[in-house]
Amino acid sequence: MSQSQIMPGFKPALGYTLVYLSLVVLIPLSTLIFKSLQLSWEDYLAIITHKRIVASFQVSFGSALVAAAVASFFGLIIAWVLVRYTFAGQKFFDALIDLPFALPTAVAGIVLATIFQPNGFLGKLLLDTFGIQVAFKPLGIVVALIFISIPFVVRTVQPVLQEFDTSMEEAAASMGASRLQIFSKIIFPNLFPALLTGFALSFARGVGEYGSVIFIAGNLPYVSEIVPLLIVTKLEQYDMEGATAIALTMLVISFALLLVINLLQHWVRKRSGQ
Amino acid sequence: MSIVLENISKNFGAFSALDRINLEIPEGELVALLGPSGCGKTTLLRIIAGLERPDAGKVLLSGEDKTDLDVRKRGIGFVFQHYALFRHMTVFDNVAFGLRVKPKSSRPNESVIADKVHALLNLVHLDWLHDRFPDQLSGGQRQRIALARALAVEPNVLLLDEPFGALDASVRKELRLWLRHLHNELNVTTIFVTHDQEEAMEVASQIVVLNRGKIEQKGSPTQIYDEPKNDFVSQFIGHTNVFHLEQDDSAWLKNSGIVLDDTDGITAHVRPHHIGVEKLDGNAASPITLTDWQHLGATIRLELSNEGFNGTAKVIYAEMPSDQFKQSRLKRGDKVSVFIRQAHWFNLEKPHAPEAATNFYL
Amino acid sequence: MIAIPQEISTAKTSVTASALRDPDWLKYGLIAVALSFIFLFLCLPLGLVIFQAFSKGLVAFWEALSQPDTLAAIKLTLLTALITVPLNTVFGIAAAWAITRFEFKGKSFLTTLIDLPFSVSPVISGVIFVLLFGLQGVFGSWLSGHDIKIIFAVPGIILATLFVTFPFVARQLIPLMQEMGHEEEEAALSLGASGWQMFFQITLPNIKWALLYGVLLCNARAMGEFGAVSVVSGHIRGLTNTLPLQVEVSYNDYDVVGAFASASILASLAIVTLVLKTLLEWKQGIR
Secondary structure, three states, X not given: OOOOOOOOOHHHHHHHHHHHHHHHHHHHHHHHHHHHHOOOHHHHHHXXXXXXXXXXXXXXXXXXHHHHHHHHHHHHHHHHHHHHOOOOOHHHHHHHOOHHHHOOHHHHHHHHHHHHOOOOHHHHHHHHHHOOOOOOOHHHHHHHHHHHXXXXXXXXXXXXXXXXXXXXXXXHHHOOOOHHHHHHHHHHHHHHHHHHHHHHHHHHHHHHOOHHHHHHHOOOOOOOOOHHHHXXXXXXXXXXXXXXXXXXXHHHHHHHHHHHHHHXXXXXXXXXXX | OOXXXXXXXXXXXXXXXXXXXXXXXXXXXXXXXXXXOOOOHHHHHHHHHOOOOOOEEEEEXXXXXXXXXXXXXXXXXXXXXXXXXXXOOOHHHHHHHHHHOOOHHHXXXXXXXXXXXXXXXXXXXXXXXOOOOHHHOOHHHHHHHHHHHHHOOOOOEEEEEOOOOOOOHHHHHHHHHHHHHHHHHHOOEEEEEEOOHXXXXXXXXXXXXXXXXXXXXXXXXXXXHHOOOOHHHHHHOOOOEEEEOOOOOHHHHHHOOOOOOOOOXXXXXXXXXXXXXXEOOOOOOXXXXXXXXXXXXXXXXXXXXXXXXXXXOEEEEEEEEHHHHHHHOOOOOOEEEEEEOOOEEEOOOOOOOHHHHOOOOO | OOHHHHHHXXXXXXXXXXXXXXXXXXXXXXXXXXHHHHHHHHHHHHHHHHHHHOOOHXXXXXXXXXXXXXXXXXXXXXXXXXXXXXXXXXXXXXXXXXXXXXXXXXXXXXXXXXXXXXXXXXXXXXXXXXXXXXOOOOOHHHHHXXXXXOOOOHHHHHHHHHHHHOHHHHHHHHHHHHHHOOHHHXXXXXXXXXXXXXXXXXXXXXXXXXXXXXXXXXXXXXXXXXXXXXXXXXXXXXXXXXXXXXXXXXXXXXXXXXXXXXXXXXXXXXXXXXXXXXXXXXHHOOO
């Protein structure tokens, strides 16, 4: 599409956008970088490599990774079921997928904690039958992150599956492929970029998630303490340097993830020929 | 309103879309801007409309410099390629839009607007659709509504971007004639863009042939067809056989009737209907064979193969009226003799893009 | 003679069909897995909020809600949404207009920048404002000298909410307006419409559903944001607690009914959002 030179409103629109972005985003974000520059490299390393902080990064990344993987698996099944089959209440279940987007994270947090605590509805069941305790353990973090991740996976895979050209399946079938071969050689490779994007989105969100996790996590240092919580703790202890150093590290990781996700989405668009 | 373009240039990045275009369009003409895709014809139309600004040059409307005048104040009617009908408005509201957005002081009242809109819808024979929405109309109907909408503001110039491009072949034929008749009725200066030479020949009173941002030729359809200024125009308008003096057998060409003595050109362009074909008896020694023929309606197209050129066969296309073809009793495999009645000579300075050189009977 | 090719063709169709359709056991198995998952992870939590909120009866629920702290939290939540949503809506329209209707340097960078808050942890979104306006922050001493409170006060909550919610409207509008193209707008201009006439009569009617959709999501997040707001609020009861913070405070005080009463309001907000969202998707013809 060529640009139009006669459209009115370029200067006010761009001007407003830039001023607003600067005030709300750029200046606050650059403060973080500016503040971290006041730390020396040695100070920064000393803060970041502290045992408790390293442990919290391990907890955050580990649980986000596991949660994103589990959510990708079930998300793919849910997307498949919603697109390929018809059953009663389908529209309702489809709409419900967005609940984790719409439900405030604090609400999700206390609800999940209530369900999975040792005397909760599911918590008791799991503890009595399998001896597994979910809440106040790292497993609780994973459960909360799965809840948060599900819509990311479903909503990236679903449209690709919907637009999927079924004549490719017919072509494969006409050449004698079995259902399993069609899925593994035709459908899955076409879904894979979207699935990976969903996974990356889930992972990025999971690493930074706060509200839905802190109620169910138990927040035990070295065991079930996530990075965002540690930042809050540092702030509450007026340890600005610590908070800044950890926050900057998280921010850099987020940017890297954003870059990866953008590249993935570009790949998805190229694959689906849009 | 007359239109004068002086030295119009326009670049998109490193790409030169228009290169010093000079053009005069007198009042009341029906002009086609004709050229292959990417030749700059739509950009030129948008510059005349004021939808685009030229990098250099002037646009004079009725003799006044209007280069920097806003599209809103130029008094043009623009019909977009995909019509750009307002999808959330009825046909009536679409046509009335230009009247309703006038400043309060010059805005007619609703009853005047209603009369005018219905008159315009009657003009395009679609008043019965006035309460429909654009997505309930066929392509041809949308096209006519878009035209009615552009006419509502009583433009001095009507500009149409590929007006028939998105229509079915049969609708296209019908609308072409309709546009020509409508122009005769309204007599407003009209410019349309097309890549279809047949369409330009059929509709326009003047044709401007554009290629790579430059005007190749301007003239009436007859001038353009009968006196092409250069080999590009000759090949773009109608069908042409191209003979190269250096590559092809000049002795054979001479025997076929081409006069070689008083020409300074090196390529000869020969229209298929300027080639006469006669059947020879089976034993005659002729390098030319009728390999295939197609029935095009009133004429028959003959595919001839000439074995005589440097050992490689060259295909020559000829056309003759179908009655004559029946009388001649030609059939596939016949040896024939060929007579060239008329040729245009050109000096090919630089070769054209392959699609221009090979667009023969696609 | 004729029967043989027919037999072959029917055999071939059934083979092809089985390769194109999942077997029933798989189909129902997958539906069962998907629905159990949805039930456990989505239906159950939603049901529990409502159950817990009313577990001690309607009266207890009502009492929990009509506590002054809760009422103040509701008021603050509404105020925050009332300020942030309109600001972000105007921003979204301006940004989408600039990005989809014009070419300029740094456009793709700007587009990426708009997505940024989605990939930043909500806690960090709060921290940056503390670093800017907090006591030890860049403007900290200046602000305290002039007796202006931003952190641990309402302005901080609004700023943090602005940050986390500003992409929503722009993100809905940009792809739609890109796809729409600008022919209709050019047509309006060529017919003599002014810039505002074009915007209100042509652009706005075409984007209104997507705009509402963006506003809806923006509002849901503005009312429900927890992490960013939690960092800047200071949790002062009756003053700087939004509804999600009130949920946390009550829950940590073992006031389960109170926590779930506040939570149930937010859950109803989520349900209303989902219903409206589904309606808007249907209106827009998405999915």
